[in-house]
Amino acid sequence: MDKKFLPEYFYNRITYFGAALAALVLLIEGILFGMDLFSGNANVYLSLFIYIILPPFLAAGVLLVAVGALRRRRRIRLNLPEHREDRLVIDLSIPRHRNTAFVIFVVSVILLVLTAVGAYKAFHYTESVNFCGLLCHKVMKPEYTTYSGSSHARVKCVECHIGGGAGWYVRSKVSGLRQVIKTVQGTYPRPVPVPIHDLRPAKETCEECHWPGKLFGDVEQERVYFSGEDTTPSRWTVRMLMHVSGRGQENNGIHAHMYVNNKVSYVADDEKRQKISWVKAVDKKGVETIYTVKDSPYNKSLPPQDKVRPMDCMDCHSRPAHKFESPVRLINRAMLDGRINAGIPLIKAKAVDALAKKYVSEKAAVDAIRAGLLKYYAEKQAVYYAGHQQELRAAIEQVVLIYRHDFFPEMKARWDEYPDNIGHWISPGCFRCHDGEHRSSDGRVISRNCDTCHTIIAHGAPDNMQKNIDGLPFQHPFVDDDSWKTTNCSDCHSGT
Ligand code: HEC
Ligand code: HEC
Numbered sequence: 001m002d003k004k005f006l007p008e009y010f011y012n013r014i015t016y017f018g019a020a021l022a023a024l025v026l027l028i029e030g031i032l033f034g035m036d037l038f039s040g041n042a043n044v045y046l047s048l049f050i051y052i053i054l055p056p057f058l059a060a061g062v063l064l065v066a067v068g069a070l071r072r073r074r075r076i077r078l079n080l081p082e083h084r085e086d087r088l089v090i091d092l093s094i095p096r097h098r099n100t101a102f103v104i105f106v107v108s109v110i111l112l113v114l115t116a117v118g119a120y121k122a123f124h125y126t127e128s129v130n131f132c133g134l135l136c137h138k139v140m141k142p143e144y145t146t147y148s149g150s151s152h153a154r155v156k157c158v159e160c161h162i163g164g165g166a167g168w169y170v171r172s173k174v175s176g177l178r179q180v181i182k183t184v185q186g187t188y189p190r191p192v193p194v195p196i197h198d199l200r201p202a203k204e205t206c207e208e209c210h211w212p213g214k215l216f217g218d219v220e221q222e223r224v225y226f227s228g229e230d231t232t233p234s235r236w237t238v239r240m241l242m243h244v245s246g247r248g249q250e251n252n253g254i255h256a257h258m259y260v261n262n263k264v265s266y267v268a269d270d271e272k273r274q275k276i277s278w279v280k281a282v283d284k285k286g287v288e289t290i291y292t293v294k295d296s297p298y299n300k301s302l303p304p305q306d307k308v309r310p311m312d313c314m315d316c317h318s319r320p321a322h323k324f325e326s327p328v329r330l331i332n333r334a335m336l337d338g339r340i341n342a343g344i345p346l347i348k349a350k351a352v353d354a355l356a357k358k359y360v361s362e363k364a365a366v367d368a369i370r371a372g373l374l375k376y377y378a379e380k381q382a383v384y385y386a387g388h389q390q391e392l393r394a395a396i397e398q399v400v401l402i403y404r405h406d407f408f409p410e411m412k413a414r415w416d417e418y419p420d421n422i423g424h425w426i427s428p429g430c431f432r433c434h435d436g437e438h439r440s441s442d443g444r445v446i447s448r449n450c451d452t453c454h455t456i457i458a459h460g461a462p463d464n465m466q467k468n469i470d471g472l473p474f475q476h477p478f479v480d481d482d483s484w485k486t487t488n489c490s491d492c493h494s495g496t
């Protein structure tokens with residue numbers, strides 16, 4: 001009798017191959033895991049290998065060991081009829097059986113522990129910001145870049161996009177797999193469509209951290225604008241109190257109208273939800289009011305139920321983590337904090353134009369912005385150019401930096417593709433409903449009154465500020481024109 005440690009049928013080529021594969025993968029896993037452990041900051045691709053790509057090979061190795069052994073066992077039995085019996089005999093007094101049991105036990109324990117640790121790490125890894133934001137580098141770059149500079153930069157992608165619970169986890173991974181396939185094939189849409197229909201209701205995501213009923217009082221906001229057409233720009237400041245939550249007995253603040261006093265739902269005519277033609281408010285007593293516009297398709301009949309969306313946080317805060325700012329805002333801000341010298345003649349208009357143009361790639365954009373602005377100043381502002389080259393170049397580099405952070409031509413992601421629905425200046429936002437055109441059958445209108453949502457407490461040029469804590473009437477900056485009273489701001493203002 002030969003002195004084999006394990007039963008005869010373990011000695012076959014398939015099993016050898018499986019064992020070698022498993023051992024090799026284990027060795028690589030060990031080395032990579034060590035690297036991951038000691039390298040400090042996690043590397044996306046390393047984690048991808050350790051937790052997603054390699055484990056199936058380990059499993060395949062173990063499977064091959066078993067398959068080889070079973071196949072061999074069958075063959076041995078077929079050749080030796082005296083062993084042919086259906087009963088499985090395990091007799092621990094036979095050394096080989098004992099060895100087999102021991103090996104299977106040890107291997108199982110090791111695999112179980114590895115699987116548990118691996119599954120846990122894999123779960124965390126697929127939930128990490130690195131996985132969501134960096135792995136699909138090109139596709140997610142716009143969202144990741146803007147996210148990294150937002151108030152929610154420490155909130156994981158999955159906390160808004162998926163939320164807790166196994167059901168949503170599985171659902172997201174299934175749809176994620178479809179997206180991976182599209183990414184590999186390069187057939188994903190650009191810009192990436194907003195996921196509002198697949199997003200979990202805000203109750204289970206945003207409201208895990210925010211409690212809308214709790215934010216009582218006003219929030220002060222200050223905005224500073226520079227005129228674009230003058231050679232030396234004028235400056236205009238607006239300070240407002242935003243009535244975020246209830247004021248006084250009526251409790252009619254912005255959040256209150258959504259959550260405390262009314263439940264609002266609506267139908268949008270377009271995919272981006274910028275045109276709203278039907279709105280329903282149900283108050284605390286259960287009284288329904290329906291508001292429609294003149295040309296609404298639902299003036300005579302109710303809209304189909306699957307088109308009606310209950311309004312939640314994301315219908316106003318549509319860009320809590322991925323805000324693509326408009327050229328006008330970006331340049332105003334850069335001029336305000338001195339990154340761009342406001343003394344450069346016509347720099348606002350020129351910089352805004354350079355940002356707003358459509359380019360084919362980031363590199364093309366950067367080259368065109370640099371060349372275009374330099375050319376303009378060298379040719380059209382030759383006297384200024386001669387004495388201020390260094391200042392000009394510094395300003396142009398700032399414009400390039402701004403471009404890189406908020407514009408993503410490869411993915412066609414920019415402010416006019418992904419409007420922010422807070423406000424009403426450069427996209428309809430609140431005025432999608434509060435435009436004074438949405439009426440109920442008994443003649444009520446969703447308010448467009450300028451004091452409904454905020455009070456202007458100060459405005460004016462730096463040396464001539466008007467202040468009144470009880471409120472000032474809006475004064476349109478730079479151009480003396482009353483058309484804002486009847487025309488919506490975003491009909492003239494598009495961010496450029
Ligand atoms: C604070 C919550 C929040 C966080 C954190 C968050 N997102 Fe989003 N994200 C949203 C909302 C809300 C939308 C949809 C806006 C809409 O429907 O108008 C969105 C949309 C998107 C879109 C669709 C394209 C777009 O810009 O509308 C992508 C892609 C995306 N997010 C990826 C990510 C990635 C990657 C991360 C992590 C790096 C992340 N998100 C983190 C809330 C969040
Ligand atoms: C994991 C917790 C968490 C989740 C989930 C979360 N937030 Fe926040 N949010 C925060 C924190 C913390 C801050 C304050 C950040 C700061 O002050 O810098 C904040 C700030 C804000 C602000 C004010 C600052 C700003 O950028 O305007 C808004 C608005 C906001 N969140 C909306 C949302 C919305 C809408 C969602 C759901 C799509 C959401 N949040 C989900 C934690 C969260």
Ligand code: HEC
Pocket residue numbers: 202206207210211212215219242244254255258311312313314315316317422423
């Ligand atoms: C009707 C539109 C609307 C809805 C719906 C809405 N908000 Fe707001 N929210 C606002 C406005 C307007 C502000 C004022 C700040 C601003 O203009 O950016 C604000 C401010 C906030 C702030 C910042 C408050 C501060 O102290 O700075 C947070 C946080 C916030 N909202 C969270 C939420 C959450 C969470 C939800 C959903 C439960 C929600 N909001 C629903 C319009 C809305």
Ligand code: HEC
Pocket residue numbers: 252253254257262264265266276279280281289291311316421422423429430431432433434446447452453
């Ligand atoms: C989908 C339509 C819709 C959008 C978008 C919308 N609202 Fe409203 N809002 C309503 C309706 C409907 C009412 C009136 C409820 C009623 O009394 O019947 C209302 C009422 C209000 C009120 C209370 C008005 C009062 O006279 O007491 C405030 C404040 C308000 N909205 C703020 C906002 C702000 C700020 C935004 C944008 C960030 C916004 N709303 C966006 C539908 C909308």
Ligand code: HEC
Pocket residue numbers: 221223238422423424425426430431434447448449450451452453454474484485
């Ligand atoms: C339904 C609510 C609502 C009504 C009505 C409303 N506003 Fe606003 N307004 C907002 C919100 C919300 C913001 C944006 C705050 C932000 O950007 O965070 C805003 C911003 C502004 C700003 C700053 C512009 C910017 O985005 O930099 C001005 C100026 C302004 N409003 C003037 C007016 C005037 C004038 C009227 C009357 C014709 C008016 N608003 C009516 C809600 C409203």
Ligand code: HEC
Pocket residue numbers: 224225226227228229328332425476477478479481483484487488489490491492493
């Ligand atoms: C009929 C067109 C028209 C309407 C409607 C209009 N504006 Fe303007 N707005 C202008 C023009 C023109 C300028 C001057 C641009 C310049 O000098 O840079 C301007 C400038 C501004 C600026 C400073 C711009 C900057 O580049 O920083 C603000 C802020 C502004 N408007 C707010 C509003 C608000 C808020 C509303 C709605 C209540 C509104 N406007 C409605 C035409 C309009």
